[in-house]
Amino acid sequence: xxxxxxxxxxxxxxxxxxxxALVRFLxxxxxxxxxxxxxxxxxxxxxxxxxxxxxxxxxxxADYDAGLQWFRKALADRPAGEPLVESVxxxxxxxxxxxxxxxxxxxxxxxxxxxxxIVQHMREVQSDFxxxxxxxxxxxxxxxxxxxxxxxxxCVAAAVFAGxxxxxxxxxxxxxxxxxxxxxxxxxxxxxxxxx
Amino acid sequence: xxxxxxxxxxxxxxxxxxxxALVRFLxxxxxxxxxxxxxxxxxxxxxxxxxxxxxxxxxxxADYDAGLQWFRKALADRPAGEPLVESVxxxxxxxxxxxxxxxxxxxxxxxxxxxxxIVQHMREVQSDFxxxxxxxxxxxxxxxxxxxxxxxxxCVAAAVFAGxxxxxxxxxxxxxxxxxxxxxxxxxxxxxxxxx
DNA sequence: GCGCCGAATGTCAATAGTGACAAAAGACCG
DNA sequence: CGGTCTTTTGTCACTATTGACATTCGGCGC
Numbered sequence: 001x002x003x004x005x006x007x008x009x010x011x012x013x014x015x016x017x018x019x020x021a022l023v024r025f026l027x028x029x030x031x032x033x034x035x036x037x038x039x040x041x042x043x044x045x046x047x048x049x050x051x052x053x054x055x056x057x058x059x060x061x062a063d064y065d066a067g068l069q070w071f072r073k074a075l076a077d078r079p080a081g082e083p084l085v086e087s088v089x090x091x092x093x094x095x096x097x098x099x100x101x102x103x104x105x106x107x108x109x110x111x112x113x114x115x116x117x118i119v120q121h122m123r124e125v126q127s128d129f130x131x132x133x134x135x136x137x138x139x140x141x142x143x144x145x146x147x148x149x150x151x152x153x154x155c156v157a158a159a160v161f162a163g164x165x166x167x168x169x170x171x172x173x174x175x176x177x178x179x180x181x182x183x184x185x186x187x188x189x190x191x192x193x194x195x196x
Numbered sequence: 197x198x199x200x201x202x203x204x205x206x207x208x209x210x211x212x213x214x215x216x217a218l219v220r221f222l223x224x225x226x227x228x229x230x231x232x233x234x235x236x237x238x239x240x241x242x243x244x245x246x247x248x249x250x251x252x253x254x255x256x257x258a259d260y261d262a263g264l265q266w267f268r269k270a271l272a273d274r275p276a277g278e279p280l281v282e283s284v285x286x287x288x289x290x291x292x293x294x295x296x297x298x299x300x301x302x303x304x305x306x307x308x309x310x311x312x313x314i315v316q317h318m319r320e321v322q323s324d325f326x327x328x329x330x331x332x333x334x335x336x337x338x339x340x341x342x343x344x345x346x347x348x349x350x351c352v353a354a355a356v357f358a359g360x361x362x363x364x365x366x367x368x369x370x371x372x373x374x375x376x377x378x379x380x381x382x383x384x385x386x387x388x389x390x391x392x
Numbered sequence: 393g394c395g396c397c398g399a400a401t402g403t404c405a406a407t408a409g410t411g412a413c414a415a416a417a418g419a420c421c422g
Numbered sequence: 423c424g425g426t427c428t429t430t431t432g433t434c435a436c437t438a439t440t441g442a443c444a445t446t447c448g449g450c451g452c
Contacts (some may be wrong), residue, residue: 009447010400034437045402050439084392123319130354146365148390150358151381155389158326158354162346169342185347190370192388193351194344196280196336205417206430230407241432246409 014052016042021059027103030060030112060109061121063102068125070095072132076139084137085186088156094122122161130157159185210248212238212345217255222300226256226308253350257307257317259298264324266291271332274298280333281382284352289375 011109020041024033035056039049053059074091109118134153141149163181188194216237220229231252234255235245249255261312305314330349338346359377384390 007399007448013400035439036437037272046438047403047440048401051400054439056438084389119323120320123323124316127315127319137391144391147359147362147377147380148384150362151355151384152389152391154354154358154361155351155385158350159347162350163343165350166346169344181343184343188344188347189351190389190392193280193348193349193386195333195340195387203418203429209430231409232407242408243410243433244431247430250409252408 010052013042013044013048017044017049017052018059018062021056025060026107030057030108057113057117060105060113063105064121064125068128068132069094071129072135075132075136080140084133084140084152084156087136087189088133088160089183089186092160092182126157126161129160130154133157155189156186159189204247209238209240209244212257213240213245213248214258217252221256221304226253226304253309253313256301256309260317260321261300263291264321264328267325268328268331271328272335276336280329280336280348280352281386283332284329285379285382288356288378309361315336318360322357325356326350329353351385352382355385 011151017038020039021033024037024041033056035049036046038056039046042049053062074094075087078090080086130153133156134150137144137149137153160182163183163185164178167178167181170177180193198377213234217234220233229252231245232242232256234252235242238245267287267290268317270290271283274283274286326349329352332348333340333345333349356378359379359381360374363374363377366370366373
């Protein structure tokens with residue numbers, strides 16, 4: 001039973017854990033911080049910690065969840081007739097990034113975390129992202145063929161993350177490039193596979 | 197340091213662990229079997245168990261690794277000029293399935309395992325599968341644009357797994373249907389996104 | 393305020409998974 | 423065979439994670 005409900009009380013606890021963890025992580029590193037320390041700092045028992053987060057490392061990715069929710073909503077709010085690819089583009093970049101916080105966490109992630117974990121998380125995010133697109137497409141085209149809808153959603157997600165993947169391999173990274181890569185990726189797959 | 201090397205000795209140990217685990221899993225269920233029991237049955241220490249398998253649940257997916265290796269080789273062995281989609285199709289179904297064993301393990305997986313784990317594993321397999329396709333495409337078209345190659349590989353993988361996904365949701369499942377779904381998925385994405 | 397109910401937390405006791413270092417098993421060479 | 427280097431295991435200790443069950447906290451109706 002990983003994720004806990006959302007009463008006022010539990011939300012306060014969760015936030016306390018988040019803060020405590022961030023402080024420790026920044027001060028002494030992720031792997032050098034034990035879940036027990038975090039729980040103690042937040043003034044709760046270790047067990048309670050695990051009622052709010054699936055794992056210690058989950059804390060470093062907590063923000064992605066919020067982003068996903070945002071994306072779902074942004075997608076649903078796009079005008080009805082808009083081409084899918086446009087909607088996705090728009091929804092992705094509608095998120096109000098808190099650059100400071102994101103940067104800080106990103107540094108922790110890339111600096112101290114086992115690359116394996118990051119990859120694993122990327123996969124999870126892509127999968128959730130595709131689910132969101134799938135819901136969206138399904139809602140807009142209730143009559144469409146199930147395979148067609150599924151293929152479309154998964155490929156849109158695949159394209160976006162392919163863009164991200166290429167971007168990550170670049171030396172000089174900036175947001176504008178990322179947007180361009182994602183757009184190009186989406187456009188090319190819309191027209192069919194670019195390489196055969 | 198998860199995966200261990202491959203000397204004669206370690207391979208015997210690994211095999212012993214596999215057998216011991218299968219017996220226990222079948223007899224008393226996956227969650228009711230502890231890693232310690234498996235190690236004891238195989239006559240090794242618990243620590244050694246974890247030197248051969250990342251986790252207890254890994255044992256249930258050990259066969260997929262072999263399948264992936266096979267796929268890579270089958271893909272590489274396809275004639276040079278063949279269209280990508282054809283190569284992938286052919287390579288997927290070239291694997292010599294041991295129906296008995298696969299069925300037995302599949303029953304364990306779907307019966308007792310937390311669905312979350314299965315989904316997670318599916319994602320991992322898809323990701324590895326895409327990596328294989330990526331390597332293949334990259335090898336065949338060394339001069340092609342990196343983004344184009346990446347998009348193509350990820351989308352081919354996405355299409356195949358979309359087919360699988362739809363297949364899994366069906367009541368009546370048979371191999372022929374799966375093949376058809378995968379082919380349809382690949383063909384549709386080759387021509388461009390089926391839904392917009 | 394009192395008693396009741398469900399949500400949130402605490403406690404206890406396992407099992408899961410890993411890092412560090414020592415010991416044993418093989419392979420190889422002279 | 424003895425010496426030596428590499429691979430594989432064992433041992434120990436510690437953190438991570440989870441299930442089961444007891445306890446406490448906050449509303450809610452009386």
